[in-house]
Amino acid sequence: MKICVLGAGALGCAIGGVLTEAGHEVWLVNRNAAQVDAMNSRGLVLRDAGVDRTVKVRATTTAQNVGVVDLVIVLVKSFHTRQAMEAAASLLDRDTAVLSLQNGLGHEDILADIVGRERVLAGKTYAGGTQLAPGHVIVGTRSRPTQIGELDGSRTDRVQRIAEAFSAAGLDTTVSDNIMGTIWDKLLVNVATGALSGITRLPYGKLYQVPELEACAIAAVAEAMAVAKACGITLTSTEPRQPWINAAEGLPAEFKASMLQSLEKGSITEIDFVNGAVVRQGAKWGVPTPVNQALVAGIKGIELSLAR
Known part of the structure; x- marks a missing residue:
């Protein structure tokens, strides 16, 4: 699966890192040039249970460098949602899904207004990440559940495929029929x-x-x-x-x-x-x-x- 993490801060890097290790083509988009340069030059360093490991990742400051993807994981700060998604239109084709894993309420409506409600998936993750330095994060994904779902509560093939891909990467993910x-x-x-x-x-x-x-x-x-x-x-x-x-x-x-x-x-x-x-x-x-x-x-x- 080709995936773009839109807003690859600490949590985005943690999730993007383990999905990359699972074999997906993952692009990490972050406006911070120092963060992107560090990841592209030496790789993304993940500290897990006190031990560091390095993952070779694809990082960029703009979504225009990525091309069309299968899945956009939105993890920008809530107040940047509209601006970030409007600037990332090049990621989308007919079948691209857009999944918000952001904190708080209201992002799904903002995204639906921009890309169409039929594209949007909602989710919440208890995974965590803490930034130590540019391109270096503490990973908090072990035994931390993630739930995703269609806005209408239906169990579609696409949401099931995404949940299975996440779980295979070590992100314990289930499909919710009560997403709100x-x-x-x-x-x-x-x-x-x-x-x-x-x-x-x-x-x-x-x-x-x-x-x-x-x-x-x-x-x-x-x-x-x-x-x-x-x-x-x-x-x-x-x-x-x-x-x-x-x-x-x-x-x-x-x-x-x-x-x-x-x-x-x-x-x-x-x-x-x-x-x-x-x-x-x-x-x-x-x-x-x-x-x-x-x-x-x-x-x-x-x-x-x-x-x-």
């Missing part, structure tokens, strides 16, 4: 840890040592679950503590949430598509979300301080 529930299940994990990791600047190992942070995370998740219920979403999780536990399962102590990684780079986060989405949906359905409002405020304040 799947999206909300993953959102709960991001709600639990993303903003708290960003505000405290703590990697997972230290984040989970503070009982007060656990209590805050569980309260934020409980709000999100109440909002999901109001929206008519069927969740897998029934206890607010479970997403907090799921977030760190199988990941190393030095793993950093994507929001923290963004702040350390001096860039804005995806808070508007995670805790911010809970706040917006809560306002729509009349569900109070004070904890998530506070977490959004904290991240927004840090973003402003960095901008200055």
